[in-house]
Amino acid sequence: MYQKSKDTRWHQDKDPERLDCKLSISIIQHFYRGGRILELGTGLGFFGNMIENNVENAAILGTDISKTAVTEAGKKFPRIAFKVHDLTVPVAESSLAGEEFDFVVLRGCIWYLFPQMERVVENIAALTAPGGNLFVSQNFPPLDAQFCGKEVVPSPEALQRYFNGDFKIVASTIFDDRSSQGGNDLWCMFVGEKPR
Numbered sequence: 675m676y677q678k679s680k681d682t683r684w685h686q687d688k689d690p691e692r693l694d695c696k697l698s699i700s701i702i703q704h705f706y707r708g709g710r711i712l713e714l715g716t717g718l719g720f721f722g723n724m725i726e727n728n729v730e731n732a733a734i735l736g737t738d739i740s741k742t743a744v745t746e747a748g749k750k751f752p753r754i755a756f757k758v759h760d761l762t763v764p765v766a767e768s769s770l771a772g773e774e775f776d777f778v779v780l781r782g783c784i785w786y787l788f789p790q791m792e793r794v795v796e797n798i799a800a801l802t803a804p805g806g807n808l809f810v811s812q813n814f815p816p817l818d819a820q821f822c823g824k825e826v827v828p829s830p831e832a833l834q835r836y837f838n839g840d841f842k843i844v845a846s847t848i849f850d851d852r853s854s855q856g857g858n859d860l861w862c863m864f865v866g867e868k869p870r
């Protein structure tokens with residue numbers, strides 16, 4: 675996905691200008707109570723860097739399945755730690771075996787993970803410390819259109835339901851950013867808390 679791309683994949687370099695990212699940062703600032711932050715599927719690290727720059731005392735690890743992305747992210751943002759990690763592999767067999775984080779972030783990754791949704795949710799729960807938080811932000815195409823993954827995750831509410839068993843949802847919003855181009859900017863954002 676990254677090796678052959680001439681442009682910055684998914685225009686990640688535009689993240690700092692994007693309204694959904696700014697809103698996401700406000701939500702993270704509100705709920706973050708200190709400790710280790712894990713950004714899963716960080717890509718080139720632009721959103722992770724926004725967290726690092728805007729959330730006080732954030733100690734962040736960014737992970738991604740792509741070695742190319744992780745290497746590039748490390749060059750761009752040397753103050754952040756990055757690691758290759760596959761979110762579909764059971765945590766105990768993964769590069770994050772034995773690790774737990776106080777705040778876990780997942781932005782824009784569901785359309786790459788939906789074929790293994792239950793496994794992914796199980797892994798995210800295992801990586802979140804008891805009492806820790808999860809923040810998910812996910813874009814959806816217009817819900818009345820056909821899109822890849824619709825049979826598994828047809829709506830923001832359906833996405834949230836996958837996390838209901840492991841997390842208590844403490845905040846959620848659906849944000850329709852019609853000022854953006856592409857018709858792909860219905861964002862579902864929610865915060866979950868893992869019971870102690």
Ligand SMILES: C[S@@+](CC[C@H](N)C(=O)[O-])C[C@H]1O[C@@H](n2cnc3c(N)ncnc32)[C@H](O)[C@@H]1O
Nearest residue numbers: 715716717721738739740760761762781782786
């Ligand atoms: C649309 S990009 C989002 C990047 C970043 N989170 C952001 O908000 O700018 C989706 C990312 O998910 C990563 N990804 C896909 N499958 C993955 C997996 N199984 N485990 C971890 N990351 C994965 C991709 O490599 C890609 O960087």
